[in-house]
Amino acid sequence: MERIVIAARQLEVSYGGTQALRGVSLDIPARQVTALIGPSGCGKSTFLRSINRMNDLTEGVRVRGSLTFHSREIYGPDWDVTDLRRRVGMVFQRPNPFPMSVYDNVAYGPRIHGVRGRGRLEGIVEASLRAAGLWEEVRDRLKKSALDLSGGQQQRLCIARALAVEPEVLLMDEVTSALDPVSTARVEELICDLRERCTIVLVTHSLPQARRAADRTAFFLSGELVEQGETARLFTLPRDPRTRDYVAGRFG
Amino acid sequence: MMSLGRRIYSGAVRLMLWASASAVCALLLWLSGCVLFRGVPGLSLELLTSQESVLHGTVGILPAAVNTLFVIAVTLALVLPLGVGAAVYLSEYAPSRRLAGAITFAADALAGLPSILYAMAGVILFCSALGLQKTLLAGALTLAVMNLPTVIRSTQESLRAVPRSCREGALGLGSGRWHMVRTLVLPASAGGIATGCMLAVGRVAGESAVLLYTAGLSTAMQDFTSLRGMAGASGATLTTVLYLYAKERADFAAAFSVATVLLALQLAIHLGTALAGRRRRR
Amino acid sequence: MTRRWAERVMGLLFLLCGLTAVALLALIAAYLFLSGLPAIRELGLGPFLLGRTWDPDTLQFGILPLLLASLWATAGAVVLGVPAGFFTALFLAKAAPPRLAGLVRGAVDLLAGMPSVVVGLVGMTVLVPLLRERLSLPAGDTLLAAILMLAVMLLPPVIAVSQDALAAVPAAYEEASLALGATPEETWLRVTAPAARSGLAAAAALGVGRALGEATAVLMVAGNVANMPSLLSSVRLLTTGIAIEMNYAAPGSLHRQALFSIALVLFVLVVLVNILLTLALRRGRGAR
Numbered sequence: 001m002e003r004i005v006i007a008a009r010q011l012e013v014s015y016g017g018t019q020a021l022r023g024v025s026l027d028i029p030a031r032q033v034t035a036l037i038g039p040s041g042c043g044k045s046t047f048l049r050s051i052n053r054m055n056d057l058t059e060g061v062r063v064r065g066s067l068t069f070h071s072r073e074i075y076g077p078d079w080d081v082t083d084l085r086r087r088v089g090m091v092f093q094r095p096n097p098f099p100m101s102v103y104d105n106v107a108y109g110p111r112i113h114g115v116r117g118r119g120r121l122e123g124i125v126e127a128s129l130r131a132a133g134l135w136e137e138v139r140d141r142l143k144k145s146a147l148d149l150s151g152g153q154q155q156r157l158c159i160a161r162a163l164a165v166e167p168e169v170l171l172m173d174e175v176t177s178a179l180d181p182v183s184t185a186r187v188e189e190l191i192c193d194l195r196e197r198c199t200i201v202l203v204t205h206s207l208p209q210a211r212r213a214a215d216r217t218a219f220f221l222s223g224e225l226v227e228q229g230e231t232a233r234l235f236t237l238p239r240d241p242r243t244r245d246y247v248a249g250r251f252g
Numbered sequence: 253m254m255s256l257g258r259r260i261y262s263g264a265v266r267l268m269l270w271a272s273a274s275a276v277c278a279l280l281l282w283l284s285g286c287v288l289f290r291g292v293p294g295l296s297l298e299l300l301t302s303q304e305s306v307l308h309g310t311v312g313i314l315p316a317a318v319n320t321l322f323v324i325a326v327t328l329a330l331v332l333p334l335g336v337g338a339a340v341y342l343s344e345y346a347p348s349r350r351l352a353g354a355i356t357f358a359a360d361a362l363a364g365l366p367s368i369l370y371a372m373a374g375v376i377l378f379c380s381a382l383g384l385q386k387t388l389l390a391g392a393l394t395l396a397v398m399n400l401p402t403v404i405r406s407t408q409e410s411l412r413a414v415p416r417s418c419r420e421g422a423l424g425l426g427s428g429r430w431h432m433v434r435t436l437v438l439p440a441s442a443g444g445i446a447t448g449c450m451l452a453v454g455r456v457a458g459e460s461a462v463l464l465y466t467a468g469l470s471t472a473m474q475d476f477t478s479l480r481g482m483a484g485a486s487g488a489t490l491t492t493v494l495y496l497y498a499k500e501r502a503d504f505a506a507a508f509s510v511a512t513v514l515l516a517l518q519l520a521i522h523l524g525t526a527l528a529g530r531r532r533r534r
Numbered sequence: 535m536t537r538r539w540a541e542r543v544m545g546l547l548f549l550l551c552g553l554t555a556v557a558l559l560a561l562i563a564a565y566l567f568l569s570g571l572p573a574i575r576e577l578g579l580g581p582f583l584l585g586r587t588w589d590p591d592t593l594q595f596g597i598l599p600l601l602l603a604s605l606w607a608t609a610g611a612v613v614l615g616v617p618a619g620f621f622t623a624l625f626l627a628k629a630a631p632p633r634l635a636g637l638v639r640g641a642v643d644l645l646a647g648m649p650s651v652v653v654g655l656v657g658m659t660v661l662v663p664l665l666r667e668r669l670s671l672p673a674g675d676t677l678l679a680a681i682l683m684l685a686v687m688l689l690p691p692v693i694a695v696s697q698d699a700l701a702a703v704p705a706a707y708e709e710a711s712l713a714l715g716a717t718p719e720e721t722w723l724r725v726t727a728p729a730a731r732s733g734l735a736a737a738a739a740l741g742v743g744r745a746l747g748e749a750t751a752v753l754m755v756a757g758n759v760a761n762m763p764s765l766l767s768s769v770r771l772l773t774t775g776i777a778i779e780m781n782y783a784a785p786g787s788l789h790r791q792a793l794f795s796i797a798l799v800l801f802v803l804v805v806l807v808n809i810l811l812t813l814a815l816r817r818g819r820g821a822r
Contacts, residue, residue, distance in 0.1 A: 057709070108711070108716075109716075161710070262717040340551075369804070372780075431537070464780075514652055
């Protein structure tokens with residue numbers, strides 16, 4: 001049995017009175033890709049943003065129940081949010097590179113966390129860009145603005161930027177929804193490769209993507225976790241009728 | 253755990269932000285505190301409702317207050333139609349984008365000119381060339397030009413907020429351009445125009461450099477009962493009379509009292525602007 | 535029929551407004567330019583700009599002391615006022631709880647509305663004596679006092695423009711930084727501010743323009759002796775040089791023409807600053 005990195009027990013999240021998650025219990029095993037699927041507004045993104053506490057930025061958010069990272073309560077008093085977020089990285093729906101050079105984008109995280117020295121930074125930047133499959137494309141334009149890259153390259157740059165602080169978990173929030181099919185395929189390949197380095201939680205509204213990239217899949221509906229399990233099993237032999245309808249494309 | 257260095261850095265930045273904002277607030281409180289502390293005791297009904305008398309050695313600022321209102325009214329009467337008209341022409345009529353761009357550029361460039369330069373231009377253009385001498389009218393004309401860019405810009409901004417589809421709908425129904433402007437565009441942007449006007453009023457009420465050199469410094473009551481009297485009226489406004497008392501006569505008690513009146517006026521204008529803004533948001 | 539007439543008349547009227555506005559603005563620029571030239575032509579550009587003595591009685595019109603005093607006063611005010619304005623703007627745009635931000639914004643608006651004569655009055659009656667006593671000077675009317683006045687006058691516009699620039703930075707940049715484990719403060723200074731740099735540059739340029747052009751408040755505290763500038767002595771700036779003598783110079787005299795030439799120099803300086811400002815804004819837009 002693989003080790004559990006993130007565990008939710010009866011997790012409830014509400015935004016100023018609106019209940020977004022109702023009693024979700026879910027285990028996320030190490031070094032695997034876990035996909036969260038479901039129609040929009042089902043709570044999958046809320047769950048994702050609870051893990052690195054990006055929810056804190058939303059006004060009036062309330063969290064109850066238990067959500068742990070390596071058995072420590074994420075919403076407990078002894079966590080330093082900056083430390084949590086360094087260990088649990090995130091890539092967003094729209095590529096959001098900073099308006100600076102490619103190099104400075106990737107070096108931003110390490111610099112914030114106190115890495116000094118040109119040699120060390122250059123090493124980290126190259127390794128991260130390689131891991132994101134972007135090195136060959138940008139090695140000659142590290143000093144150029146990141147905003148000049150194509151959309152797909154920008155998103156892989158954001159992945160490299162997240163990898164540069166060596167996170168244990170990478171949260172990906174519909175990272176291919178703003179990309180063209182070719183770029184999407186490259187990012188999906190990348191996700192499969194990254195499994196070697198860290199645990200990945202992937203929110204997606206594309207069922208084929210979940211099928212291709214995820215080891216395990218969890219289906220959310222109206223703030224509840226309906227069903228979870230190995231991806232192949234969940235898609236071929238869904239236990240809940242709602243899951244069956246959703247994976248058959250009858251709604252959503 | 254976050255390193256000590258980062259903790260100190262973040263704490264220091266936050267401290268700087270709060271300190272700067274507090275300093276700005278403290279500055280406002282200190283300035284208005286100084287004015288009120290020394291100005292309020294000198295306020296009296298007599299001061300506000302009489303004119304200066306050399307014979308009795310008394311100070312009265314009624315003429316200055318009336319002059320101020322006169323200058324505000326004349327400036328507004330000139331700049332409002334001209335500025336709104338120019339903005340409407342630029343946004344709704346102007347045949348070429350390029351022309352509109354050039355005019356906007358000119359307005360923007362002149363918006364940045366300091367008031368002392370407007371004062372100089374007013375002295376040559378209105379006092380000398382137009383033969384108005386040092387009169388409130390010449391001052392108001394100069395101030396109208398000075399506030400023209402402000403009114404044009406704020407009107408243009410609020411005209412821009414009227415959706416294109418509304419205009420096309422009206423024009424498509426066969427309405428003339430002026431009809432469309434009158435019934436649709438101007439009503440929709442009235443709030444923005446009002447805000448622009450309040451801005452201009454605030455600037456006129458607080459302006460001193462222009463009026464020092466174009467409007468005269470008499471402290472006697474002028475004749476506002478006839479058009480001829482109005483055209484020839486020449487005298488100090490609240491700001492210039494304050495300057496006169498402080499700098500030329502060293503009568504600081506009177507200067508602070510005038511300053512108090514000016515602050516009250518600015519507060520009223522500020523509240524008026526806020527009100528216009530609130531109405532616009534609705 | 536009448537409606538068609540109304541349409542035509544109003545169209546003409548709006549055209550007239552547009553033309554008048556443009557004509558007035560052009561006239562101002564042209565007059566400032568033309569009336570500034572005669573004295574410069576008579577005195578020579580070199581002696582006028584670089585002459586160290588300004589003395590109307592002996593017909594010596596060198597404005598170097600005024601020019602340098604203006605530049606020093608502006609530099610001092612910008613060094614003091616722009617960072618304070620920038621941090622206040624950052625506070626308002628990012629750090630302040632919404633209610634408090636509303637209050638502070640109101641304070642900034644009121645400060646913006648404070649007439650420069652009123653600021654000058656407080657300067658001459660409170661600040662100048664204070665400087666004299668604290669620094670044991672013969673007189674408190676100094677370049678230092680002028681710098682402090684200008685710093686006050688440039689705060690509100692600098693705050694307003696920087697705040698707009700900072701608020702316009704997309705939230706996605708800040709989210710990305712926070713998600714990497716940066717603190718909000720690190721994010722504001724290392725991501726938000728660089729992303730808003732063209733707007734912040736515009737704010738600084740606006741501050742420079744404001745400081746260069748302010749006359750009344752400085753006039754009341756600077757002492758107005760045309761010395762070569764030093765921090766603790768009385769100075770005369772370009773603006774106050776015009777202001778102090780404008781009501782006394784005889785019409786048509788070289789003295790009066792020289793005052794208009796000072797105005798021309800000021801005009802050129804301010805236009806230069808405005809061009810830099812426009813360039814800064816355009817570059818910001820160009821960089822997406």
